[in-house]
Amino acid sequence: MPSSVPADTPDADAAARPAPVPAPRSSGLSLLGSELKVLFGRRRTWALLLALAAIPVLIAIAVRVSSPVPPGRGPAFLDRITQNGLFVAFTAMLVSVPLFMPLAVGVVAGDTIAGEANLGTLRYLLVAPAGRVRLLLVKYAGALAFGLVAPLAVGLAGAAIGAALFPVGPVTLLSGGVVQPPEAALRIVLIAAYLAVSLAGLSAIGLFLSTLTVVPVGAMAATVVVSVVSQVLDQLPQLEWLHPWLFSHYWLGFGDMLRQPLLWDSFASNALLQAGYIVVFGALAYGRFVSKDILS
Amino acid sequence: MSVALGPAGLAVETHGLSKRFGQQLAVDRVDLAVPHGSVFGFLGPNGSGKTTTIRMLLGLAAASAGTVSLLGLEMPGRLHEVLPRVGALVEGPAFYPFLSGAANLHRLDSASPQTVPATRKARVERALERVGLGHAAAKRVHAYSLGMKQRLGIANALLSPRDLLVLDEPTNGLDPQGTREVRHLVRSLAHEGTTVFVSSHLLAEVDQMCTHAAVMSAGRLVAQGPLAELRQAGNTRIRLVTPDGGRARQVLARLGLDAEPGAGPDLSGRAAPSAQGQALGQPDGESIVAGLDGQGGLDGQGRLDGQAGRSALLPEEVVAQLVHAGVRVRGFAVERESLEDRFVALTGEGFDVAQ
Numbered sequence: 001m002p003s004s005v006p007a008d009t010p011d012a013d014a015a016a017r018p019a020p021v022p023a024p025r026s027s028g029l030s031l032l033g034s035e036l037k038v039l040f041g042r043r044r045t046w047a048l049l050l051a052l053a054a055i056p057v058l059i060a061i062a063v064r065v066s067s068p069v070p071p072g073r074g075p076a077f078l079d080r081i082t083q084n085g086l087f088v089a090f091t092a093m094l095v096s097v098p099l100f101m102p103l104a105v106g107v108v109a110g111d112t113i114a115g116e117a118n119l120g121t122l123r124y125l126l127v128a129p130a131g132r133v134r135l136l137l138v139k140y141a142g143a144l145a146f147g148l149v150a151p152l153a154v155g156l157a158g159a160a161i162g163a164a165l166f167p168v169g170p171v172t173l174l175s176g177g178v179v180q181p182p183e184a185a186l187r188i189v190l191i192a193a194y195l196a197v198s199l200a201g202l203s204a205i206g207l208f209l210s211t212l213t214v215v216p217v218g219a220m221a222a223t224v225v226v227s228v229v230s231q232v233l234d235q236l237p238q239l240e241w242l243h244p245w246l247f248s249h250y251w252l253g254f255g256d257m258l259r260q261p262l263l264w265d266s267f268a269s270n271a272l273l274q275a276g277y278i279v280v281f282g283a284l285a286y287g288r289f290v291s292k293d294i295l296s
Numbered sequence: 297m298s299v300a301l302g303p304a305g306l307a308v309e310t311h312g313l314s315k316r317f318g319q320q321l322a323v324d325r326v327d328l329a330v331p332h333g334s335v336f337g338f339l340g341p342n343g344s345g346k347t348t349t350i351r352m353l354l355g356l357a358a359a360s361a362g363t364v365s366l367l368g369l370e371m372p373g374r375l376h377e378v379l380p381r382v383g384a385l386v387e388g389p390a391f392y393p394f395l396s397g398a399a400n401l402h403r404l405d406s407a408s409p410q411t412v413p414a415t416r417k418a419r420v421e422r423a424l425e426r427v428g429l430g431h432a433a434a435k436r437v438h439a440y441s442l443g444m445k446q447r448l449g450i451a452n453a454l455l456s457p458r459d460l461l462v463l464d465e466p467t468n469g470l471d472p473q474g475t476r477e478v479r480h481l482v483r484s485l486a487h488e489g490t491t492v493f494v495s496s497h498l499l500a501e502v503d504q505m506c507t508h509a510a511v512m513s514a515g516r517l518v519a520q521g522p523l524a525e526l527r528q529a530g531n532t533r534i535r536l537v538t539p540d541g542g543r544a545r546q547v548l549a550r551l552g553l554d555a556e557p558g559a560g561p562d563l564s565g566r567a568a569p570s571a572q573g574q575a576l577g578q579p580d581g582e583s584i585v586a587g588l589d590g591q592g593g594l595d596g597q598g599r600l601d602g603q604a605g606r607s608a609l610l611p612e613e614v615v616a617q618l619v620h621a622g623v624r625v626r627g628f629a630v631e632r633e634s635l636e637d638r639f640v641a642l643t644g645e646g647f648d649v650a651q
Contacts, residue, residue: 033406
C-alpha cells in the first residue's frame with residue numbers, strides 16, 4: 001500500500017484491540033438505565049419538576065400571608081390548610097391535575113422519539129442496534145417514570161412546605177374518619193400513584209404522536225392539546241355517552257384515596273381505561289415506528 | 297473476529313437496490329459488491345443517493361426493491377446479528393449536546409443489548425484516546441467544535457471490535473491534521489482486517505486511502521471496481537505535435553481516431569484551441585489530440601471490469617502509421633485521464649445537485 005504515513009506502532013495496535021471478553025453478559029437493561037439517567041440528568045426535566053413543586057409552595061405562601069379562607073371558597077381543601085399543613089399537598093395535587101401535570105407529561109412524552117430524531121441520535125441508537133421495539137418500550141418506561149415522579153414532587157413539596165408554615169396534625173378524611181400524619185403521608189403517595197396511572201394513557205398518546213414527527217415541540221403541543229380537548233369534552237353534558245371513554249374522565253377521582261376504608265373502585269376503573277389507551281396507542285406507535293424510514 | 301461470509305466473500309452486497317420517494321427514484325437498481333478486507337470508496341456528487349444507500353444498508357430505511365446483505369447476512373432480517381459487528385457514521389455525527397463526550401458514548405454503547413457493561417468504561421476511554429479526544433472526554437458536546445464532534449462520531453463507530461465500518465464523509469469538518477489522522481486510522485483498521493466502506497465526494501481522499509471504489513450518479517451506480525482498474529479504465533489520449541497537421545488528421549481518421557486540435561503544451565486538453573487550430577507559439581507546429589479508445593467521451597454506462605472497451609490500437613502503431621505516411625512527428629505523448637477527469641466524465645460537470 002503506497003503510504004506516506006508511518007504504520008501503526010505495535011503499542012497503538014494492541015491498545016486499539018479490546019481485550020477478549022470470555023463470557024459476554026447481556027446488558028438488556030442498560031438502555032433503560034441510560035434512558036432514566038439521561039432523562040433525570042437533564043436540566044429540562046429538573047425545570048419541569050421544580051415548576052411543579054413551586055405550585056404547593058405558592059399556594060402555601062399565599063394562604064399564609066392572606067386572611068383566613070372562608071369555607072367553600074377556592075379549590076377543595078384550601079380552607080383547611082391553616083388548620084393542617086398537609087392539606088397543602090392535597091390542594092396542590094388537585095390544582096395541578098387539569099393543566100400542569102398534562103403539560104409536564106406532554107413535554108416528556110412528546111419528546112421521546114421526536115427528540116431523538118431531532119438530535120439525530122435516533123439513527124445512532126438504531127444502528128447500535130437498540131432494536132425499534134425495545135427502544136419504544138424503554139422510551140415509554142421513561143415517560144411513565146416521569147409520570148410518577150411529577151405528582152410525587154408536587155405532593156412531597158406540598159407536605160414539606162405545609163409542615164414548615166402550618167401546624168400538622170391528624171387529618172380528617174372525606175368519609176369523616178381521622179388518620180394520623182404518617183398515614184396521611186401514605187395517602188399522599190397513594191394519590192401520586194393514582195395520578196401516575198391517570199397519566200399513563202396520555203403518555204402513550206404522546207409516544208405515538210412523537211413517532212409522527214421529527215419536531216419535538218409539535219408532538220409536545222399536540223399531546224397537551226389532546227389532554228385539554230379530552231377534559232373539555234368531559235364537561236359537555238350532551239356527550240355524556242362519551243365520558244367514560246375519555247382518558248381524563250377519572251383524573252379528579254382520587255378523592256377515593258381519602259376515604260376510610262380506602263375505596264378502590266375509581267382506581268380500578270381508571271387503571272382499566274388507561275390500559276385500553278396504552279394498548280391502542282402503543283399499537284399505533286409500534287405500527288408507525290417499526291416501519292418508519294429514519295431519514296433525520 | 298468471527299468470519300461468516302457469503303460465497304463471494306463480500307462484506308457488503310446489494311442486488312437491484314432501489315429507493316423511491318414519491319415520484320423520485322433516489323436510488324436506482326444499485327448492485328454493490330464490497331470485497332471483504334477492502335477499503336471501499338463510495339463516490340458521488342451531493343444528492344447522488346450515497347447517504348440513502350447507506351441508510352438502506354444499515355436498516356434505517358426500507359428498500360423499495362432489491363436486497364442487501366452485510367457480512368454475508370441478509371438485511372434487515374438479521375439486523376440484530378449483523379449490526380453489533382458494524383460501526384457506522386451516518387450523515388454526520390449526532391450527539392446529546394447536554395452530555396459530555398464520554399457520557400454520549402456510554403449512552404450509545406448501552407443501546408445495544410450485546411455490549412458488555414463491565415468493559416464499557418475501558419472501551420469508551422480507548423475509543424476516545426484513539427481519535428485524540430482523551431482530554432475532552434468530560435467536556436459537554438455542546439462545547440465541541442465540528443471537527444471534535446466528527447472525531448467523537450468516529451469514536452462511537454470504534455466502541456466495539458467491528459468487522460465492517462461504514463463511514464459517511466468521515467473527514468467532513470476536520471482540519472488537515474485530522475484528515476491525515478483519519479486516513480491513518482482507516483489504514484490501520486484495514487490492516488487489522490476490518491472492511492471499511494467510506495463515502496466521500498473528495499477524490500483525493502479516496503485516491504489516498506481506498507483499494508476499491510464505486511461511483512454514484514443521479515441514483516445509479518456508474519462504475520465499480522478496484523481503484524487501479526478504475527483509473528486505467530479512463531480514456532487514454534495521444535498528443536501529437538507536427539507541422540503537417542492536415543496529413544496527420546487524415547492518417548488518424550483512417551485509423552478510426554477522432555482528432556481534435558490540442559491547446560498548447562498543457563496536459564489538460566480542455567482549454568479552447570487557438571484560432572484555426574494553428575497553434576500559435578508552438579514552434580514545432582500544430583498540436584493534435586485524439587482519444588485512443590475511438591470515441592472521445594465516455595458514455596457513462598457499464599461497469600468497469602478492466603477489459604471492456606480497450607482498443608487494440610497501440611500508441612506505437614499510431615506513430616508508425618504517421619511516420620509511414622510522411623508526417624513529421626516532433627512530439628508524441630500518451631496521456632491518461634486522472635481520477636478526477638474520470639469522476640467528472642461519469643457524473644457530469646458543474647455544481648448542480650443531481651435531481
